[in-house]
Amino acid sequence: MVATPPTEPTRPALGILLRRALRLKCPACGEHKIFRSLLTMEDACPACGRNFDRAPGYLLGSIYFNYGVTAMLVVILFFSLFFSKTLTGNQLLWVLSGFGLLFPLWFFRYARALWIAFDERWDPWPNEEEQRRLASSNGRAARSE
Numbered sequence: 354m355v356a357t358p359p360t361e362p363t364r365p366a367l368g369i370l371l372r373r374a375l376r377l378k379c380p381a382c383g384e385h386k387i388f389r390s391l392l393t394m395e396d397a398c399p400a401c402g403r404n405f406d407r408a409p410g411y412l413l414g415s416i417y418f419n420y421g422v423t424a425m426l427v428v429i430l431f432f433s434l435f436f437s438k439t440l441t442g443n444q445l446l447w448v449l450s451g452f453g454l455l456f457p458l459w460f461f462r463y464a465r466a467l468w469i470a471f472d473e474r475w476d477p478w479p480n481e482e483e484q485r486r487l488a489s490s491n492g493r494a495a496r497s498e
């Protein structure tokens with residue numbers, strides 16, 4: 354008789370995760386939106402139960418995405434506008450400063466969704482510790498009934 358290997362959580366492909374993140378959907382199932390309103394996140398996905406804020410400070414990782422994308426776009430815009438000579442140096446400074454302030458505000462939700470999707474790729478929910486916590490909280494809930 355052949356022993357079956359332990360089942361691992363399924364990992365959606367990177368393209369699927371990226372598509373779900375850009376649509377602000379749950380990375381695990383793609384069914385529900387991550388944000389309840391413009392700035393308010395759901396605690397967990399109503400469809401699959403994926404916890405969106407896994408631990409204190411977990412969502413700080415999204416700052417890397419927001420900063421990285423903003424910096425990359427500012428550099429690209431700077432060089433393309435500088436060499437096209439469409440703006441003076443002062444105008445270029447004001448345009449890029451405005452972009453550097455406003456773009457991260459707009460991109461905030463996408464940065465969080467990208468961070469959660471990135472995390473889902475490398476550490477799918479629930480990991481072992483979260484499975485133990487879920488099992489113990491389910492046991493407690495069953496005993497209190």
Ligand SMILES: [Zn+2]
Pocket residue numbers: 379380381382383384385398399400401402403
């Ligand atoms: Zn889900």
